[in-house]
Structure formats: C-alpha cells, structure tokens
Amino acid sequence: MQEARLDPFPFANIVELQSGSRRGRVSQARLQIACRLIETYGIPLAEVARQVGVSTSAVSKIITMKSNKST
Secondary structure, eight states, rough: OOOOOOSTTTTTTOOOOOOOHHOOOHHHHHHHHHHHHHHHHHOOOOHHHHHHHEEEHHHHHHHHHHHHHOO
C-alpha cells in the first residue's frame, strides 16, 4: 500500500505561486508561505519575493498586513 502524500496547498500549484497571480487562494497560500519562511527560517524578504514571484515590497506589505490583523 502506497502512503498518501498530503499537499499543504492543494488549491495553488507552484506555477500559480510563482506567477504573481492575485487570485484569492493563491494570495492566501503566498501569505502563509512568506510568513513561515521569514518568521521561522529567517529568510530575507528579497529571497522570499523571488521564490513566490512578487516584489520585495509586496512581501513587506504581506507581513505588515498579517501583523496588523493579529494585533
């Protein structure tokens, strides 16, 4: 029996994430990925931006919006 592999973001594939798509589900996945990479692993904003296909300022805004919502 083969073990099932769970996709953490089944609603957004890697091409959509890197394309800069503004679709709601893709943006939400990008938010979660960016926050985890920055907060958990300390990866620089510029590198996260390159990997998820948006500008550095977009990643900065994502982090700012998240921190504003959590307060």
